[in-house]
């Protein structure tokens with residue numbers, strides 16, 4: 739017999755002055771291979787057309803469906819209801835601005851943090867649209883690709899104790915983003931220049947290293963390695979500066 743699932747869903751519309759944050763419950767019969775994407779769409783179509791949540795690709799690629807699922811950030815389109823008990827509680831990701839119910843604005847946060855880490859290739863080379871593309875060693879290209887796989891879902895930020903306490907903390911995603919430029923030979927920044935960007939409490943020294951970020955990353959990015967590599971590298975720059983004085 740199919741399971742009767744109870745969904746407890748956070749409801750609040752910050753645009754409506756009369757709206758009060760509260761939880762609402764919906765009962766749904768589980769179907770084969772049901773994902774939270776399917777469940778939420780059925781609830782919206784069959785029970786409550788005002789429910790807000792985000793989806794785009796349904797394939798773990800766009801990052802827009804991240805939410806807190808029974809206390810843990812994850813992608814709703816990649817989460818099967820069969821892996822959960824009869825009661826499933828859904829709340830929006832913390833840290834990001836709430837749009838309504840389960841929908842949050844991750845774009846503004848990512849844009850601001852990527853500006854902070856100067857997320858672009860720094861080079862004196864003048865761009866020539868007709869020039870042949872610079873070759874890159876295969877292993878270097880693979881390293882860059884590995885760090886570029888982030889889908890900007892925000893799960894790592896929502897799981898991060900430091901990001902939840904401090905809104906100026908860059909978080910694992912932005913630090914990982916900078917790491918992508920550190921390995922890219924086209925970026926000519928020196929270690930001291932990288933230090934000026936992330937060598938502070940807002941950056942790598944604000945990270946407590948408990949790695950909730952890596953635990954929840956749906957793309958399995960090597961955040962632990964990245965954060966410890968950057969911490970070591972920036973630590974060396976800090977020590978060198980101390981001895982210069």
Ligand code: SF4
Pocket residue numbers: 894897898899900901909910944945946947948949950951952965
């Ligand atoms: S390891 Fe650092 S970035 Fe990752 S969750 Fe912990 S404090 Fe946040």
Ligand code: SF4
Pocket residue numbers: 887888889890891892893894895910911914951954955956957958959
């Ligand atoms: S690092 Fe992982 S968890 Fe964080 S935003 Fe990128 S894909 Fe999402």
Ligand code: FES
Pocket residue numbers: 792793794795796797798799800801802803804813814815816
């Ligand atoms: S809908 Fe795109 S990642 Fe879930």
